[in-house]
Amino acid sequence: MSYILEMRGIYKHFGEVLANDHVDLKVEAGTVHSIVGENGAGKTTLMCILYGLYKADSGQIFIDGKEVDINSPSDAIANGIGMIHQHFKLIPAMTVAENVMLGLEPRKGKIFLDLKQINQQTKELSDRYGLAVDPKALVGNISVGIKQRVEILKVLYHKANIMILDEPTALLTPQESEDLFRVINHLREDGKTILFISHKLKEIMQISDRITVMRDGKIVDTVEKRDTNEVKLARMMVGRDVFLKPAPAPKKVDGAVLKVEDVSAVNEFHRPVLTDVSFDVRSGEILGIAGIDGNGQTELVRALIGLQPITKGKITLKGKQMDHKPVKLIRDEGIGVVPEDRLMEGLVVDFNVQENLFLGLQRNKPFSDGKLISWKAVRKNADDLVKFFDIRTPNNEQKVNLLSGGNQQKIIVARELSHNPEMIIAAQPTRGLDIAATDFVHEQLIKQRDEGKAILLLSLSLDEILLLSTRIAVIYKGSIVAIVNKDETTAEDLGLMMLGGTYEHIPA
Ligand SMILES: Nc1ncnc2c1ncn2[C@@H]1O[C@H](COP(=O)(O)OP(=O)(O)O)[C@@H](O)[C@H]1O
Ligand SMILES: [Mg+2]
Known part of the structure; x- marks a missing residue:
């Protein structure tokens, strides 16, 4: 071979x-x-x-059986290797074609770019690989998915045979990911070799021919796609069995903790963002909200915690009115929130670990006597939570922006659960986390559920909704279009409803 x-x-x-x-x-x-x-x-x-960005301490690289010396990206390019960057290095003020040609422009005369020619060449490449990119579009005006395709065009223009895509779907929507996979299939059919890096097993199983698993800097194994599955891959990645099974049935579901009745809200342009939303979340259950991004999920969470004014309806927590109340009061009544945007709303990234672990609780006991902050209590709280939640940090005075996404999320989860709220709102709680960290967050939510907490889960991952939820509410254009028991629905039915399709038995 x-x-x-x-x-x-x-x-x-x-x-x-x-x-x-x-x-x-x-390969x-x-x-x-x-x-x-x-x-x-x-x-x-x-x-x-x-790709020649780092120099190995030792080791060899062979291309077509011949040993090569790669000391820089230009060596890599000369050997037919291209890398599609995760953080796009495109120039927004230039067109697609200008970006593709950057550094390698064909010149007519000496000074002027031959715009017609570069547009033509870009279009040919785009057509050949089904990239559907407009050469004349300004890069500043195109979406993330298209920017990535411009990076692919650049690599193709450099005549790469081996293309490296490192976590290419991290920033893409599900639809954009599907488009990318179509492009990758096209490239493969044309004889290109693709190195596809990811920690998302579902897409790995979808796109790969062969899969190499790495753990702690070592190769665990290389397997054929047809000989493996997500569970086996997860076990190899993590080194133990992982919780990819659905949550067990809840222990005991009790009365409603949170009640939302006929809530409506409008945005700053007076357009409706929530319309007559009603549901309740009961003690001991996880209510999942399924929906495609942008159908009112963000506004719903903001309305529940007092950040989005409502124009109509009622929100009660254990019978107490919560609508039209200040955020601080709502939280003190016993709502824990794992926010969607962890860097903007969940953490103060310039603060250190121990500060973030009591953020928002600084006026509460035991951190304050009403006047002064007890730093002793702050340190003790951090020591306990770091240990219990296995937060990986060199020390508790480390700024949180230097920690990985998984550890940042653990800090938020630890803090929000530490004051023992009866109601937990978890919005996209595992977005961007790897399997071990996802598994951890799931376990915590299930544990809280079984302690009798009421949990509202919002996730753009239907898989996650199906794994964790007791009941599932589907949100579409700001309305709840159905509430179903997890055991009485399927991903297909939910998918249809998420797209606005109708469903026979919409419960009252
Ligand atoms: N430039 C660097 N300086 C110091 N440590 C690094 C650097 N790049 C990676 N590492 C460390 O090397 C290990 C492997 O990282 P990386 O190759 O980025 O892993 P992956 O891409 O699989 O997430 C990690 O422990 C990471 O912290
Ligand atoms: Mg990486």
Whole structure:
């Protein structure tokens, strides 16, 4: 068997961290070869070595069986390797075609770019790979999904045969991801070799021919897609069985803790964002809100915690009126919130770990006697929570913007659960987290549920809604179009309702 790419014995240290520990990778031409692993497994390091961004301490790289020396991206490009960057390096004030050609413009005379020619060439490449990109569009005006395709065009223009995509779907919507997969299939059919990096097992199973699993800087195994499945891959990635099973049935579901009755709201342009929304969340259950992004989920959460004014209706917590009350009072009544935007609303990123772990509670006992903050209590609280929630931080005075997304989310979850609220609102609680951290957050929510808390879960992942929810409410254009028991529905039915399709038995 001959390989278009072989990496042999790749070894790379960063200080104390062994990022790549004798990594061997063999890649066949014309395949989609995926590399999966948890955050920190060493995937990006390996790809940066291949692309000449990092220098390995030792190891060899072979292209078509010949050893090559790659010391810079231009060496990589000369060897037919291209990398699609995660953070786009495009210039917004230039057109698509100008960006694609940047650095390699065909010139007519000496000074002027031949715009007609570069537009033409960009269009040809775009058509050939089904990228559907307009060469004349300004990059500043195009969506994230299209920007990524411009990066792909750039790499194609450099005549790459091996294309590296490192977490390419991280910033994409589900629809944009589907489009990307179509493009990847096109590229493969044309003989390109794709290195696809991700920690999302579902998409790995969808797009790959062969899969290499990394853990702690080492290769665990390389397997054929047809010989594996999500559960097996997860086990290899994490090194133990992981909780990918649905939550067990709730222990005991009791009366309503939160009641939302006929709530409506409008946005700043007086357009309705919520219309006659009614539901309740009962003690001991997880009510999942399923819906496509932008159908009122954000406004709903904001209305519940007093940040979005409502024009009509009633919100009560344990029988007490909560609408038209200040945020602080609502939270003190016993609502914990894991917000959708963890960096903007969940954390103060310039504050350290222990400060973030009591944020919003600074006027409450035991952190304050009404006048002064007890730093002793703050430190003790942080020590306890860091230990209990296994928050990985060098120390409790570390600024949170230096921690990984998973650890940031653990800080929010730890803080919000620490004051023992009876109602928990979890909005996109695992977005961007790897399996181990997702598993952890899920376990905490189920544990809280079984302690009798009422939990409202908002997630754009239908899989997550189905895994955790006791009942599921579907939100569409600001209205709840159905509330169903988890056991009496399917992903297909929910998907249809999320798109505005009708359903026979919409409960009263
Ligand atoms: N430039 C760097 N400096 C120091 N440590 C790094 C650097 N890049 C990566 N690491 C460390 O190397 C390990 C592997 O990281 P990375 O290759 O980014 O993993 P992955 O892409 O699988 O999430 C991690 O522990 C990470 O913190
Ligand atoms: Mg990475």
